Amino acid sequence: MSKQPDQKGYFGQFGGKFVPETLIAALNELETAYNHSKRDPKFKKQLQFYLKEFAGRPTPLYYAEQLSKHLGLKVYLKREDLLHSGAHKINNTLGQVLLALQMNKRRIIAETGAGQHGVATAVAAARFGLECEVYMGEEDMHRQALNVFRMKLLGAKVNCVTSGSKTLKDATNEAIRDWVSNVRTTHYILGSVVGPHPYPVMVRDFQAVIGKEARSQILQKEKRLPDYLMACVGGGSNAIGLFHEFFNDKKVKIFGIEAAGHGLSSGQHAASLSKGTVGILHGNKSYLLQDNDGQIKIAHSVSAGLDYPGVGPEHSYYKKIKRAEYVAITDQEALQGLKNLSRIEGIIPALESAHAIAYLYKAAKKIKKKSIVVVCLSGRGDKDMEMVSKLKVL
Protein backbone atom coordinates (compact mmCIF):
# COMPACT_ATOMS: atom_id res chain seq x y z
CA MET A 1 0.00 0.00 0.00
CA SER A 2 1.44 3.32 -1.01
CA LYS A 3 0.53 6.90 -0.32
CA GLN A 4 2.41 8.22 -3.33
CA PRO A 5 0.88 8.12 -6.80
CA ASP A 6 2.67 6.15 -9.51
CA GLN A 7 4.70 7.73 -12.34
CA LYS A 8 1.53 8.57 -14.25
CA GLY A 9 -0.18 10.09 -11.26
CA TYR A 10 -2.43 7.20 -10.26
CA PHE A 11 -3.45 6.34 -6.72
CA GLY A 12 -4.47 2.75 -7.43
CA GLN A 13 -6.92 3.09 -10.32
CA PHE A 14 -7.69 6.77 -9.60
CA GLY A 15 -6.08 9.98 -10.82
CA GLY A 16 -4.12 10.30 -14.03
CA LYS A 17 -3.89 13.09 -16.55
CA PHE A 18 -6.91 13.34 -18.86
CA VAL A 19 -6.30 16.64 -20.66
CA PRO A 20 -6.01 18.07 -24.16
CA GLU A 21 -2.61 17.57 -25.80
CA THR A 22 -1.98 21.34 -25.50
CA LEU A 23 -1.75 21.08 -21.73
CA ILE A 24 0.62 18.13 -21.43
CA ALA A 25 3.74 20.27 -21.76
CA ALA A 26 2.51 22.68 -19.09
CA LEU A 27 1.68 19.84 -16.70
CA ASN A 28 5.10 18.30 -17.27
CA GLU A 29 6.76 21.64 -16.66
CA LEU A 30 4.78 22.03 -13.45
CA GLU A 31 5.68 18.53 -12.32
CA THR A 32 9.37 19.16 -12.93
CA ALA A 33 9.28 22.50 -11.09
CA TYR A 34 7.35 20.95 -8.24
CA ASN A 35 9.67 17.95 -7.88
CA HIS A 36 12.60 20.32 -7.88
CA SER A 37 11.08 22.61 -5.25
CA LYS A 38 10.35 19.63 -2.97
CA ARG A 39 14.07 18.99 -2.71
CA ASP A 40 15.10 22.62 -2.65
CA PRO A 41 15.90 23.79 0.89
CA LYS A 42 15.61 27.43 -0.23
CA PHE A 43 12.06 26.92 -1.52
CA LYS A 44 11.03 25.09 1.63
CA LYS A 45 12.47 27.81 3.84
CA GLN A 46 10.73 30.50 1.86
CA LEU A 47 7.37 28.70 2.02
CA GLN A 48 7.78 28.08 5.73
CA PHE A 49 8.53 31.75 6.27
CA TYR A 50 5.34 32.93 4.56
CA LEU A 51 3.19 30.23 6.17
CA LYS A 52 4.38 31.42 9.56
CA GLU A 53 4.72 35.16 9.21
CA PHE A 54 2.06 35.92 6.60
CA ALA A 55 -0.57 33.17 7.03
CA GLY A 56 -0.23 32.56 10.77
CA ARG A 57 1.01 28.97 11.14
CA PRO A 58 1.18 26.84 13.14
CA THR A 59 -2.54 26.88 13.89
CA PRO A 60 -3.59 25.72 17.37
CA LEU A 61 -4.86 22.22 18.02
CA TYR A 62 -7.51 23.43 20.40
CA TYR A 63 -8.94 21.22 23.12
CA ALA A 64 -12.66 21.93 22.90
CA GLU A 65 -13.43 21.41 26.57
CA GLN A 66 -17.11 22.30 26.58
CA LEU A 67 -17.86 20.24 23.52
CA SER A 68 -15.82 17.35 24.92
CA LYS A 69 -17.78 17.33 28.17
CA HIS A 70 -21.03 17.54 26.30
CA LEU A 71 -20.23 14.61 24.02
CA GLY A 72 -18.24 12.47 26.46
CA LEU A 73 -15.21 12.56 24.14
CA LYS A 74 -11.91 14.39 23.95
CA VAL A 75 -12.36 16.68 21.00
CA TYR A 76 -9.52 18.67 19.47
CA LEU A 77 -10.16 21.24 16.77
CA LYS A 78 -7.42 21.95 14.23
CA ARG A 79 -7.94 25.66 13.88
CA GLU A 80 -7.42 26.38 10.18
CA ASP A 81 -10.19 28.95 10.62
CA LEU A 82 -7.64 31.20 12.29
CA LEU A 83 -5.43 31.50 9.24
CA HIS A 84 -5.09 34.69 7.22
CA SER A 85 -8.03 34.88 4.80
CA GLY A 86 -10.07 32.53 6.96
CA ALA A 87 -9.43 28.99 5.78
CA HIS A 88 -6.87 26.31 4.96
CA LYS A 89 -6.76 27.36 1.29
CA ILE A 90 -3.90 29.82 1.83
CA ASN A 91 -1.54 26.88 2.58
CA ASN A 92 -1.91 25.83 -1.03
CA THR A 93 -2.07 29.21 -2.78
CA LEU A 94 1.12 30.45 -1.12
CA GLY A 95 2.88 27.26 -2.23
CA GLN A 96 1.66 27.54 -5.80
CA VAL A 97 2.40 31.26 -6.14
CA LEU A 98 5.98 30.59 -5.05
CA LEU A 99 6.13 27.81 -7.64
CA ALA A 100 4.77 30.14 -10.34
CA LEU A 101 7.58 32.57 -9.55
CA GLN A 102 10.08 29.73 -9.92
CA MET A 103 8.63 28.97 -13.35
CA ASN A 104 8.80 32.65 -14.30
CA LYS A 105 5.04 32.89 -14.75
CA ARG A 106 3.66 36.20 -13.62
CA ARG A 107 0.01 35.68 -14.48
CA ILE A 108 -2.19 33.61 -12.16
CA ILE A 109 -5.62 32.20 -12.93
CA ALA A 110 -7.94 30.27 -10.67
CA GLU A 111 -11.48 28.98 -10.37
CA THR A 112 -13.52 29.40 -7.24
CA GLY A 113 -16.76 28.09 -5.75
CA ALA A 114 -17.25 29.51 -2.28
CA GLY A 115 -14.95 32.35 -3.22
CA GLN A 116 -12.53 31.21 -0.53
CA HIS A 117 -10.02 29.82 -3.00
CA GLY A 118 -10.38 32.95 -5.15
CA VAL A 119 -9.67 35.14 -2.14
CA ALA A 120 -6.76 32.98 -1.01
CA THR A 121 -5.34 33.13 -4.55
CA ALA A 122 -5.85 36.88 -4.84
CA VAL A 123 -4.18 37.36 -1.45
CA ALA A 124 -1.10 35.37 -2.45
CA ALA A 125 -0.93 36.95 -5.94
CA ALA A 126 -1.20 40.46 -4.47
CA ARG A 127 1.57 39.76 -1.99
CA PHE A 128 3.96 38.86 -4.82
CA GLY A 129 2.70 41.43 -7.32
CA LEU A 130 1.30 38.92 -9.81
CA GLU A 131 -1.56 39.53 -12.22
CA CYS A 132 -4.60 37.53 -11.12
CA GLU A 133 -7.86 36.48 -12.83
CA VAL A 134 -10.47 34.38 -11.09
CA TYR A 135 -13.31 32.46 -12.76
CA MET A 136 -16.51 32.16 -10.75
CA GLY A 137 -20.00 30.85 -11.50
CA GLU A 138 -22.75 33.45 -11.56
CA GLU A 139 -24.73 31.52 -8.95
CA ASP A 140 -21.75 31.47 -6.58
CA MET A 141 -21.07 35.17 -7.21
CA HIS A 142 -24.53 35.89 -5.81
CA ARG A 143 -24.13 33.54 -2.89
CA GLN A 144 -20.69 34.91 -2.01
CA ALA A 145 -20.89 38.55 -3.06
CA LEU A 146 -18.63 39.66 -0.25
CA ASN A 147 -15.83 37.40 -1.42
CA VAL A 148 -16.19 38.83 -4.93
CA PHE A 149 -15.64 42.26 -3.46
CA ARG A 150 -12.64 41.03 -1.47
CA MET A 151 -10.99 39.64 -4.61
CA LYS A 152 -11.54 42.90 -6.48
CA LEU A 153 -10.16 44.88 -3.57
CA LEU A 154 -7.07 42.67 -3.69
CA GLY A 155 -6.61 43.64 -7.32
CA ALA A 156 -7.91 40.49 -8.99
CA LYS A 157 -10.19 40.44 -11.99
CA VAL A 158 -13.28 38.29 -11.41
CA ASN A 159 -14.75 36.64 -14.53
CA CYS A 160 -18.43 35.75 -14.24
CA VAL A 161 -19.27 32.29 -15.68
CA THR A 162 -22.84 31.93 -16.93
CA SER A 163 -22.69 28.50 -18.58
CA GLY A 164 -24.14 25.24 -17.21
CA SER A 165 -25.09 25.22 -13.55
CA LYS A 166 -23.20 28.51 -13.07
CA THR A 167 -21.16 27.06 -10.22
CA LEU A 168 -17.69 25.69 -9.56
CA LYS A 169 -17.74 22.93 -12.19
CA ASP A 170 -18.41 25.47 -14.97
CA ALA A 171 -15.90 27.98 -13.62
CA THR A 172 -13.30 25.20 -13.73
CA ASN A 173 -14.08 24.54 -17.42
CA GLU A 174 -13.53 28.23 -18.22
CA ALA A 175 -10.28 28.39 -16.28
CA ILE A 176 -8.97 25.36 -18.19
CA ARG A 177 -9.93 27.08 -21.45
CA ASP A 178 -7.97 30.19 -20.44
CA TRP A 179 -4.97 28.09 -19.48
CA VAL A 180 -4.91 26.31 -22.83
CA SER A 181 -4.66 29.70 -24.60
CA ASN A 182 -2.15 31.36 -22.25
CA VAL A 183 -0.10 28.50 -20.98
CA ARG A 184 3.32 30.08 -21.56
CA THR A 185 2.73 33.07 -19.29
CA THR A 186 0.15 31.71 -16.91
CA HIS A 187 0.04 29.40 -13.93
CA TYR A 188 -3.32 27.89 -13.06
CA ILE A 189 -3.77 27.53 -9.31
CA LEU A 190 -6.17 24.71 -8.55
CA GLY A 191 -7.87 25.03 -5.19
CA SER A 192 -8.20 21.43 -4.16
CA VAL A 193 -6.71 17.97 -4.59
CA VAL A 194 -8.44 17.56 -7.94
CA GLY A 195 -7.51 18.07 -11.60
CA PRO A 196 -4.84 16.24 -13.61
CA HIS A 197 -1.55 14.99 -12.15
CA PRO A 198 0.49 16.57 -10.56
CA TYR A 199 -2.18 18.78 -8.93
CA PRO A 200 -3.73 16.22 -6.57
CA VAL A 201 -0.40 15.19 -5.06
CA MET A 202 1.05 18.71 -5.12
CA VAL A 203 -1.94 20.33 -3.40
CA ARG A 204 -1.98 17.49 -0.91
CA ASP A 205 1.65 18.06 -0.06
CA PHE A 206 1.01 21.78 0.46
CA GLN A 207 -1.94 20.96 2.74
CA ALA A 208 -0.15 18.14 4.57
CA VAL A 209 1.18 20.76 6.96
CA ILE A 210 -2.22 20.47 8.69
CA GLY A 211 -1.69 16.82 9.60
CA LYS A 212 2.02 17.22 10.33
CA GLU A 213 1.27 19.89 12.90
CA ALA A 214 -1.76 18.04 14.29
CA ARG A 215 0.23 14.85 14.74
CA SER A 216 3.01 16.45 16.73
CA GLN A 217 0.54 18.63 18.67
CA ILE A 218 -1.60 15.68 19.76
CA LEU A 219 1.47 13.67 20.71
CA GLN A 220 2.58 16.57 22.84
CA LYS A 221 -0.81 17.08 24.50
CA GLU A 222 -2.02 13.50 24.87
CA LYS A 223 1.19 11.47 24.50
CA ARG A 224 -0.61 9.29 21.98
CA LEU A 225 -2.25 9.36 18.57
CA PRO A 226 -5.93 10.20 18.19
CA ASP A 227 -8.58 7.50 17.79
CA TYR A 228 -10.43 9.39 15.07
CA LEU A 229 -9.84 12.03 12.45
CA MET A 230 -12.75 13.90 10.90
CA ALA A 231 -12.84 16.46 8.11
CA CYS A 232 -15.30 17.69 5.55
CA VAL A 233 -14.73 16.71 1.92
CA GLY A 234 -15.49 18.97 -1.02
CA GLY A 235 -12.62 18.38 -3.44
CA GLY A 236 -10.93 16.99 -0.37
CA SER A 237 -7.88 19.17 0.32
CA ASN A 238 -8.36 20.03 4.00
CA ALA A 239 -9.30 16.40 4.65
CA ILE A 240 -6.35 14.81 2.85
CA GLY A 241 -4.12 17.49 4.38
CA LEU A 242 -5.11 16.19 7.81
CA PHE A 243 -5.26 12.48 6.90
CA HIS A 244 -2.02 12.11 4.94
CA GLU A 245 0.36 12.17 7.88
CA PHE A 246 -1.68 9.47 9.65
CA PHE A 247 -1.96 7.14 6.64
CA ASN A 248 0.30 4.48 8.12
CA ASP A 249 -1.13 4.74 11.64
CA LYS A 250 -3.65 1.98 11.13
CA LYS A 251 -5.26 2.43 14.56
CA VAL A 252 -6.33 5.96 13.70
CA LYS A 253 -9.79 5.74 12.15
CA ILE A 254 -10.49 8.25 9.44
CA PHE A 255 -13.82 9.81 8.50
CA GLY A 256 -14.42 12.09 5.53
CA ILE A 257 -17.71 13.98 5.59
CA GLU A 258 -19.46 14.87 2.36
CA ALA A 259 -22.47 17.09 1.76
CA ALA A 260 -25.78 15.19 1.65
CA GLY A 261 -27.59 18.41 0.69
CA HIS A 262 -31.35 17.78 0.80
CA GLY A 263 -30.66 14.09 1.53
CA LEU A 264 -28.81 11.25 -0.18
CA SER A 265 -31.99 9.92 -1.79
CA SER A 266 -33.16 13.38 -2.94
CA GLY A 267 -30.80 13.49 -5.89
CA GLN A 268 -29.77 16.94 -4.62
CA HIS A 269 -26.48 16.48 -2.85
CA ALA A 270 -22.71 16.59 -3.41
CA ALA A 271 -21.78 13.15 -2.07
CA SER A 272 -19.54 11.83 -4.85
CA LEU A 273 -17.96 9.12 -2.72
CA SER A 274 -21.13 7.98 -0.97
CA LYS A 275 -23.35 8.00 -4.04
CA GLY A 276 -21.18 8.48 -7.12
CA THR A 277 -19.63 6.18 -9.68
CA VAL A 278 -16.17 6.11 -11.25
CA GLY A 279 -15.62 8.40 -14.21
CA ILE A 280 -13.51 11.24 -15.54
CA LEU A 281 -13.98 14.88 -14.59
CA HIS A 282 -11.58 17.81 -14.87
CA GLY A 283 -8.59 15.77 -15.86
CA ASN A 284 -8.71 12.86 -13.47
CA LYS A 285 -10.44 9.57 -12.82
CA SER A 286 -12.36 9.42 -9.57
CA TYR A 287 -15.80 8.95 -8.06
CA LEU A 288 -18.22 11.54 -9.35
CA LEU A 289 -21.90 12.33 -9.75
CA GLN A 290 -23.00 11.36 -13.25
CA ASP A 291 -26.07 9.90 -14.91
CA ASN A 292 -26.18 6.66 -16.90
CA ASP A 293 -24.97 8.47 -20.02
CA GLY A 294 -21.96 9.90 -18.22
CA GLN A 295 -23.43 13.40 -18.03
CA ILE A 296 -22.22 15.23 -14.93
CA LYS A 297 -25.04 15.88 -12.49
CA ILE A 298 -25.54 19.20 -10.77
CA ALA A 299 -24.33 18.99 -7.19
CA HIS A 300 -26.15 20.66 -4.33
CA SER A 301 -25.03 21.77 -0.91
CA VAL A 302 -25.93 24.69 1.34
CA SER A 303 -22.17 25.30 1.52
CA ALA A 304 -20.67 26.50 -1.76
CA GLY A 305 -17.29 24.98 -0.87
CA LEU A 306 -18.70 21.44 -0.89
CA ASP A 307 -20.89 21.98 -3.93
CA TYR A 308 -18.78 20.01 -6.44
CA PRO A 309 -19.78 16.81 -8.30
CA GLY A 310 -16.31 15.24 -8.11
CA VAL A 311 -13.70 14.46 -5.48
CA GLY A 312 -9.93 14.14 -5.35
CA PRO A 313 -8.63 10.78 -6.65
CA GLU A 314 -6.69 10.05 -3.47
CA HIS A 315 -9.96 9.97 -1.53
CA SER A 316 -11.36 7.47 -4.01
CA TYR A 317 -8.26 5.42 -3.31
CA TYR A 318 -8.71 5.72 0.48
CA LYS A 319 -12.29 4.55 0.00
CA LYS A 320 -11.30 1.64 -2.23
CA ILE A 321 -8.64 0.32 0.14
CA LYS A 322 -10.89 1.12 3.11
CA ARG A 323 -8.35 3.40 4.76
CA ALA A 324 -11.11 5.94 5.33
CA GLU A 325 -14.85 5.83 5.65
CA TYR A 326 -16.96 8.43 3.89
CA VAL A 327 -20.27 9.59 5.30
CA ALA A 328 -22.62 12.43 4.47
CA ILE A 329 -24.38 15.19 6.40
CA THR A 330 -27.45 17.11 5.19
CA ASP A 331 -27.84 20.87 4.90
CA GLN A 332 -30.13 20.88 7.93
CA GLU A 333 -27.71 18.85 10.03
CA ALA A 334 -24.84 21.13 9.03
CA LEU A 335 -26.79 24.23 10.04
CA GLN A 336 -27.44 22.61 13.41
CA GLY A 337 -23.70 21.84 13.66
CA LEU A 338 -22.92 25.49 12.94
CA LYS A 339 -25.28 26.60 15.69
CA ASN A 340 -24.01 24.01 18.16
CA LEU A 341 -20.32 24.88 17.82
CA SER A 342 -21.05 28.61 17.93
CA ARG A 343 -22.92 28.27 21.20
CA ILE A 344 -20.90 25.64 23.00
CA GLU A 345 -17.39 26.82 22.10
CA GLY A 346 -17.81 30.40 20.92
CA ILE A 347 -16.45 29.46 17.49
CA ILE A 348 -18.47 30.12 14.34
CA PRO A 349 -17.31 27.55 11.78
CA ALA A 350 -17.61 27.73 8.00
CA LEU A 351 -20.66 25.83 6.74
CA GLU A 352 -18.26 23.31 5.19
CA SER A 353 -16.57 22.62 8.53
CA ALA A 354 -19.99 22.51 10.20
CA HIS A 355 -20.59 19.25 8.30
CA ALA A 356 -17.70 17.68 10.22
CA ILE A 357 -19.06 19.04 13.51
CA ALA A 358 -22.50 17.66 12.75
CA TYR A 359 -21.01 14.25 12.06
CA LEU A 360 -19.04 14.43 15.30
CA TYR A 361 -22.34 14.81 17.18
CA LYS A 362 -23.78 11.80 15.36
CA ALA A 363 -20.69 9.65 15.85
CA ALA A 364 -20.47 10.53 19.56
CA LYS A 365 -23.49 8.30 20.14
CA LYS A 366 -21.67 5.31 18.71
CA ILE A 367 -18.00 5.63 19.60
CA LYS A 368 -16.28 4.76 22.85
CA LYS A 369 -16.43 7.44 25.55
CA LYS A 370 -13.22 9.43 26.08
CA SER A 371 -12.02 8.66 22.56
CA ILE A 372 -9.68 11.30 21.21
CA VAL A 373 -11.08 12.94 18.09
CA VAL A 374 -9.30 15.50 15.93
CA VAL A 375 -11.67 17.53 13.77
CA CYS A 376 -10.38 19.82 11.06
CA LEU A 377 -12.03 23.20 11.37
CA SER A 378 -11.24 24.12 7.80
CA GLY A 379 -12.51 27.70 7.91
CA ARG A 380 -14.41 30.38 9.74
CA GLY A 381 -18.08 31.16 9.23
CA ASP A 382 -17.99 34.89 8.52
CA LYS A 383 -18.34 34.39 4.76
CA ASP A 384 -21.58 32.45 5.29
CA MET A 385 -23.33 34.75 7.74
CA GLU A 386 -25.29 36.79 5.23
CA MET A 387 -26.76 33.66 3.65
CA VAL A 388 -27.30 31.78 6.89
CA SER A 389 -29.03 34.76 8.48
CA LYS A 390 -31.77 34.38 5.87
CA LEU A 391 -32.43 30.75 6.82
CA LYS A 392 -34.37 29.62 9.87
CA VAL A 393 -31.42 28.80 12.09
CA LEU A 394 -32.21 30.57 15.38
Ligand SMILES: *Cc1c(COP(=O)(O)O)cnc(C)c1O
Ligand atom coordinates in the same frame (compact mmCIF):
# COMPACT_ATOMS: atom_id res chain seq x y z
C1 LIG B 1 -13.11 25.30 0.03
C2 LIG B 1 -13.43 24.89 1.40
C3 LIG B 1 -13.67 23.55 1.73
C4 LIG B 1 -13.73 22.46 0.70
O1 LIG B 1 -12.55 22.23 0.03
P1 LIG B 1 -11.63 20.97 0.30
O2 LIG B 1 -10.70 20.96 -0.82
O3 LIG B 1 -12.53 19.76 0.35
O4 LIG B 1 -10.98 21.19 1.60
C5 LIG B 1 -13.88 23.23 3.05
N1 LIG B 1 -13.91 24.18 4.00
C6 LIG B 1 -13.69 25.47 3.73
C7 LIG B 1 -13.73 26.47 4.83
C8 LIG B 1 -13.45 25.87 2.42
O5 LIG B 1 -13.24 27.16 2.17
